[in-house]
Amino acid sequence: MNPNDEHPNEQAIGIHLLSDIHEAQLDTLLQNVARNEFDELIKAGSSVVKSANTVAWSLNASATELGMDLSELGRHLRLSAEILQKLDLRLLRVSTLPERLFDMLADTLIVPVEHIRAYIALPPAIPAGIRFHAASGEPNVVLESFEDALMDEDEISDDDRAYWLGDRC
């Protein structure tokens, strides 16, 4: 084909120009797009992001990335570093954890609450120095309730204990 033809390959050039995208168009489209169509796209995008996320994560690592250690995170949550350490190792029974703990962790760490739930629901991590059953080879991990962990904790004030347990303490 000769480039000096009057209409050199309209198909190829048309695709090149017509597929070009500019911000004024985006502005118009976003102003006119239906809310439900946009929400559907957000949902689809979130699902792609979640399925792609395989990064190793922990409460401690997440806090560290924000410049906090577990003690500082504990101050935000009115919990001790030791309880947060147990939570991070999934040594507390999930069914005993209050709903607002997940929400507060998500707010403080700025992490999706579903991610925190999924992480806490994983099997317990094996803490250093743990004993193993001789017969089964399984680690001898004893899970504790959130309430017991708070009651046994010396580093937590009565106010903070009452904040979490109410009149159960």
Add this chain to the structure above:
Amino acid sequence: MNDEHAQNTQSSQRAYTRRPEVEAKVRDLLTLRPAQREREVLMLCASIAPGQRYPPGMLEVLVWAVRHGCRRVSKAHDEAAARIYAASGVFLRAKVRKFAYTNVEAERIVEETLTSLMQHLLTDDSTISFWECQFLRCLSYRFETISAKSHVRRTISDAASIDDGKAPDVSDTSIAVEDLAMLRTIMSELSDEERHVMYLKCVEQLPEESADSSVDTIARRVGKTGRTVRNILTRIRERYVERENIQ
């Protein structure tokens, strides 16, 4: 692909730079502590929503946030990526309607372009990418590459019969008639040099330039620098955009 060059600046000897408004926003965000930065990114995400004016350069800022500015596991990372996906989806759907693809093929092209975009966004890579500099142009290139592979096309006149459930006629004329008319007007106004550059870019599909001297490029063919070639292409595009806005 230009974004691939951007990720491999050593081989292409070319470093992409962000647009000034994007660079300024990125610098502002970098001065913040990580938690503040992520909260700010979440605020920025809210500006890409139905009924809102699109702040120029915001998608580039969000690409930076996803790739470099936010922790991989964070609300800001996920929200920014989802907003980029949604805004791109809105735009690609509008764009693909300009071509006479079957509904199924149009959806496939949009999906494939979005998948390609997300693969780039969510891949660990510390280098600056062209998506952070010219997001919409990158999206356009991806769309162009993916749609050009499609052979299931139809003319506008075929559309009614396909949507009525009749067998589609496959046609090589995939551009809507009104766009074709505008395209012919633009083509007739091109100088010889511009016409030649467009021919090499769109028909021969040569790269604008290359650090590899064995690669045939538009710059070599027309005896200009890569930058000049890109300027010529940008000028033609701008002329098209002006005309489209008038229409």
